[in-house]
Amino acid sequence: MIKRSFGRFLRRSGLDLLSPSILLLIAVFVLPLVLLFPTSLHPYIPGQGIGDAWTLENYVAILTDPFYLEIIARTLGLGLFVVVATLVVGYPLAYFLARTRSALRPWLIILVVFPLLLNLVVRSFGWIVLLSNYGLVNETLAWIGLIEEPLQLMFNFTGLIIGLSHIFLPFMVLVLIGTIQGIPQEVEDAAYTLGASKLTVLRKVTLPLSVPGILSGAILVFVLTISALVTPRLLGGPTYQVMSTLIYDEFLSNLNWPKGAAMAFILTVIVLVLVWGAGRVAKRWAEIR
Known part of the structure; x- marks a missing residue:
């Protein structure tokens, strides 16, 4: 029974x-x-490996050491900046692709998706060619006369934002296209009929109705950014560390599996808390609307 x-x-x-x-x-x-x-929860003993004792030393060391706290803050800041960059660039593009009736629309969507078909290493090396001291960007700016010395666009925060924003922009655009398409065109037409301008309709009608999609795209891009490994390693170099590269080094270079595992779980908890928080915000927003 x-x-x-x-x-x-x-x-x-x-x-x-x-x-x-x-x-x-x-x-x-x-x-x-x-x-x-x-x-x-085990200690790491240099020259011997993983010890048998049980301890919270790895978590305490990570959460109290200024070195690790700086890397955690840098990783979260990187994720936030990439989300803002992809949203600022991606929302107008997604709105155009969702509302346009041009015969070129399928081809434009293919152009958005096409970078995802390329290997991540190839795309990262492409940005190395563009952003290096004697790359296309610096050479062009010097030729125009805007700079005399090359700009440092690699192995720093700027290079990571540029590279990761380009790599994860398609994810934001694809999420927003589906969200904007789900907003009835009649709602916007009704606002136009009442005398609202295009900017007013976008600000007071389209944007509020697309908040759930914005939250979904933001969480997706944020999680992908803070967990990315290949691009931060190539564009950030061996010295500019984020959480993912530090976890990689702890596991494979230092062979300190306990600390690497502790950092991985801290990153996992951060992701879960953010996803839970975004879900709560989306639910609250739906209740308000």
């Missing part, structure tokens, strides 16, 4: 259809984290 009732509950809730995906996610993502967590 209980088994039959449980089966009906699964069918009514749709969990019977989702269960294969849920099991796959648990096996691929959750289980490795669960198995790795005990490692973060």
